[in-house]
Amino acid sequence: MAERYELKSKEVWDGNTAASHALRQAQVDVVAAYPITPSTPIVQNYAQFLADGYVDGEFVMVESEHSAMSACVGAAAAGGRVATATSSQGYALMVEVLYQASGMRLPIVMTVVNRALASPLNIHGDHGDLYLGRDAGWIHLIANNPQEAYDMTLCAFKIAEDERVRLPVTTNQDGFLVSHTAQVVEPLQDEVAYKFIGDYKPMNPMLDTKNPQTYGAQTEEEWHFEFKASQHKALMESSKVIDEVFAEFEKVSGRKYNRVESYKIEDADVAIVVMGSAYETAMVAVERAREEGIKAGLVMPRSFRPFPYNEIAEKLRNVKAIAALDRSCPMGAMGALYNEVSGALSANGQSAIMTNYIFGLGGRDTTVEHILEVIKETDKNAKAGKRVTDLQGFINLRGPKLSFN
Amino acid sequence: MKKITNLKEFACTPDRFQGGHRLCPGCAHGMIVREVVNATDDDLVISTATGCLEVCSAIYPYTSWDVSWLHIGFENAAAGISGAEAMYKALSRKNRSYNPDKNVKFVAFGGDGGTYDIGFQSLSGATERGHDFLYVCLDNEGYMNTGGQRSSSTPVGAHTTTSPRGRVSYGEKNRKKDLTMIMAAHGCPYVATAVPGTKHWKDLATKAAKAISTVGPTFINALSPCTTEWKFKPEDTTEIADLAVETCMFPLYEIEDGHKLTITYRPKQKIPVEEYLGRQGRFAHLFKPENKWVIEEIQKQIDEYWEYLQRREEAGV
Ligand SMILES: Cc1ncc(C[n+]2csc(CCOP(=O)(O)OP(=O)(O)O)c2C)c(N)n1
Ligand code: SF4
Numbered sequence: 218m219a220e221r222y223e224l225k226s227k228e229v230w231d232g233n234t235a236a237s238h239a240l241r242q243a244q245v246d247v248v249a250a251y252p253i254t255p256s257t258p259i260v261q262n263y264a265q266f267l268a269d270g271y272v273d274g275e276f277v278m279v280e281s282e283h284s285a286m287s288a289c290v291g292a293a294a295a296g297g298r299v300a301t302a303t304s305s306q307g308y309a310l311m312v313e314v315l316y317q318a319s320g321m322r323l324p325i326v327m328t329v330v331n332r333a334l335a336s337p338l339n340i341h342g343d344h345g346d347l348y349l350g351r352d353a354g355w356i357h358l359i360a361n362n363p364q365e366a367y368d369m370t371l372c373a374f375k376i377a378e379d380e381r382v383r384l385p386v387t388t389n390q391d392g393f394l395v396s397h398t399a400q401v402v403e404p405l406q407d408e409v410a411y412k413f414i415g416d417y418k419p420m421n422p423m424l425d426t427k428n429p430q431t432y433g434a435q436t437e438e439e440w441h442f443e444f445k446a447s448q449h450k451a452l453m454e455s456s457k458v459i460d461e462v463f464a465e466f467e468k469v470s471g472r473k474y475n476r477v478e479s480y481k482i483e484d485a486d487v488a489i490v491v492m493g494s495a496y497e498t499a500m501v502a503v504e505r506a507r508e509e510g511i512k513a514g515l516v517m518p519r520s521f522r523p524f525p526y527n528e529i530a531e532k533l534r535n536v537k538a539i540a541a542l543d544r545s546c547p548m549g550a551m552g553a554l555y556n557e558v559s560g561a562l563s564a565n566g567q568s569a570i571m572t573n574y575i576f577g578l579g580g581r582d583t584t585v586e587h588i589l590e591v592i593k594e595t596d597k598n599a600k601a602g603k604r605v606t607d608l609q610g611f612i613n614l615r616g617p618k619l620s621f622n
Numbered sequence: 623m624k625k626i627t628n629l630k631e632f633a634c635t636p637d638r639f640q641g642g643h644r645l646c647p648g649c650a651h652g653m654i655v656r657e658v659v660n661a662t663d664d665d666l667v668i669s670t671a672t673g674c675l676e677v678c679s680a681i682y683p684y685t686s687w688d689v690s691w692l693h694i695g696f697e698n699a700a701a702g703i704s705g706a707e708a709m710y711k712a713l714s715r716k717n718r719s720y721n722p723d724k725n726v727k728f729v730a731f732g733g734d735g736g737t738y739d740i741g742f743q744s745l746s747g748a749t750e751r752g753h754d755f756l757y758v759c760l761d762n763e764g765y766m767n768t769g770g771q772r773s774s775s776t777p778v779g780a781h782t783t784t785s786p787r788g789r790v791s792y793g794e795k796n797r798k799k800d801l802t803m804i805m806a807a808h809g810c811p812y813v814a815t816a817v818p819g820t821k822h823w824k825d826l827a828t829k830a831a832k833a834i835s836t837v838g839p840t841f842i843n844a845l846s847p848c849t850t851e852w853k854f855k856p857e858d859t860t861e862i863a864d865l866a867v868e869t870c871m872f873p874l875y876e877i878e879d880g881h882k883l884t885i886t887y888r889p890k891q892k893i894p895v896e897e898y899l900g901r902q903g904r905f906a907h908l909f910k911p912e913n914k915w916v917i918e919e920i921q922k923q924i925d926e927y928w929e930y931l932q933r934r935e936e937a938g939v
Binding site for chain 2: 296317423444
């Protein structure tokens with residue numbers, strides 16, 4: 218039995234420490250991992266928890282991320298709680314196995330500390346990796362600070378393991394900006410956290426050898442489509458479970474989370490849609506814009522998959538102009554968030570003038586002033602009643618202004 | 623460890639790998655798998671790499687596997703089984719084991735492509751980490767599921783679709799990777815070669831029983847004659863396997879603790895390699911006058927290697 222870890226009611230944790238404590242409190246049975254900046258401390262902390270007797274699961278220190286996720290798949294199919302963490306190239310190396318994990322409906326939890334994808338090599342934060350795994354069939358939750366990194370990871374286990382879901386979940390946090398930024402975090406006590414998540418509920422465990430299971434079979438034309446459609450259904454319908462888990466989490470923690478978060482959106486004319494730590498920067502920018510007389514508001518999908526189309530559209534029902542900010546360069550298109558938001562609006566018969574901004578690649582600073590500038594440009598569109606600014610702009614990019622129309 | 627006695631008794635073991643799969647008639651994969659899974663009475667959890675065995679044995683809604691079975695991808699059978707084995711350890715320690723009265727053993731199967739090539743990294747990693755599992759390579763010396771391409775196990779002179787014979791080519795030019803020795807060099811407690819069939823059935827079954835009951839990572843490299851791509855008649859599979867042993871093209875031996883080598887079968891009289899090559903379409907072009915030197919070269923390599931094995935056994939190191 219693992220030792221109890223004495224936690225203060227307020228701890229000073231960075232995002233990595235926060236995530237690793239969530240793994241510890243979940244008493245994960247198998248962690249299989251491979252280190253990569255900036256997620257490495259999660260793995261190191263876990264190794265130390267093990268060395269100090271605070272966890273008694275198996276820690277499999279594999280030879281690559283491909284094997285990390287493969288071992289997670291084997292362990293989860295065997296029938297117990299499984300978690301890992303990665304970033305960037307490590308995530309890229311896992312991609313093949315991400316699809317296999319979700320296709321087998323295995324409730325693995327992975328903290329992704331978001332980081333740019335090479336080339337050029339860069340260890341800092343952007344959402345290149347988050348978007349890479351977009352269609353892999355995992356639930357994606359977004360955490361904007363260490364407190365949320367902790368809270369989302371606890372929730373992730375409960376969502377993933379719910380028998381209506383049984384899908385793998387990533388909790389995303391921005392590299393360095395969250396992973397290495399220490400803040401005050403209010404953790405739950407171990408017993409409370411574990412009770413919230415609950416004991417692992419096995420479904421078709423391979424280790425129940427009395428009832429042999431076949432995992433990862435081949436399907437041909439007559440079945441493949443049905444498998445994929447039912448997997449998609451489970452992911453779409455996980456929204457309900459996410460809502461329930463967030464509501465339960467509020468009861469134990471007092472902290473309320475929503476699949477779509479917003480700030481001052483109720484009476485806004487212009488809206489910023491953004492994911493990750495920039496959400497908090499944008500909050501300040503919204504305040505400043507309001508001081509200057511622009512009715513600005515802010516929206517963020519906390520679950521990027523399943524994407525909350527109707528809830529986002531509802532939040533944006535009354536705005537005239539929207540800027541969707543993507544922390545990843547889409548290469549030949551609008552950013553993913555722009556596309557999702559415009560899809561959400563059109564599906565609900567709404568229209569607003571939409572623009573796309575690319576920001577923060579490879580850890581590039583995005584300040585309150587930068588976002589305030591975007592709000593002002595968006596306000597021009599709102600006032601003109603049509604788009605008078607460029608379709609896609611780049612925030613804080615050196616050199617001549619880059620934009621596409 | 624299960625006692626392997628006589629063939630009749632062994633053959634009566636209830637099948638845990640059922641017939642009705644879609645392997646080609648005469649395919650050695652099924653024979654090897656059946657012998658391995660029947661070599662233990664313990665419960666089994668099996669992983670299989672992408673390849674002929676996988677695509678032929680578990681096509682939804684059917685499965686030939688009467689044991690728990692997992693396929694993830696081409697290169698990760700060893701990583702996948704290491705995760706399952708880790709979970710078994712964790713749950714046993716936490717008293718949450720699903721079937722506490724039974725021992726569970728872990729076995730991975732991969733073709734030579736999934737083992738010598740793309741899966742080598744994960745196999746090496748899982749072995750180094752000391753997981754308690756047996757890895758069986760079904761060595762048919764090529765990528766057969768994708769239509770007979772070369773692998774690093776393809777022997778010199780063999781025609782494959784990516785090392786074809788042609789006007790200026792005699793087929794595969796590189797020497798077959800010596801994976802068995804590489805696995806031994808990992809310090810595995812037990813490593814062996816084996817062939818399917820009736821003549822050496824006991825050798826394979828005993829080795830499998832030994833490997834499964836040994837704690838730690840063990841490895842068996844099993845030659846798996848492929849009727850389709852080696853081009854021989856389906857009824858000749860075991861004869862071809864036997865010829866590989868009698869010519870010393872595929873010698874039978876085992877290595878314990880990474881160093882102690884024992885030859886488990888010695889041909890009374892080593893047969894010239896032509897006998898083996900001549901029975902398979904993939905080597906037919908070697909019998910043209912301009913390619914005769916390749917056969918001589920293969921014979922030379924075989925002789926040298928056989929000599930090496932014998933000396934190593936004698937030396938006891
Ligand atoms: C990552 C990846 N690359 C390529 C393939 C295509 N592929 C499937 S099976 C196979 C060859 C299998 O050969 P081998 O491992 O020798 O097994 P065999 O079919 O000969 O038994 C290949 C190339 C794949 N499934 N995955
Ligand atoms: S192609 Fe060869 S290895 Fe594959 S199933 Fe047929 S005989 Fe067996």
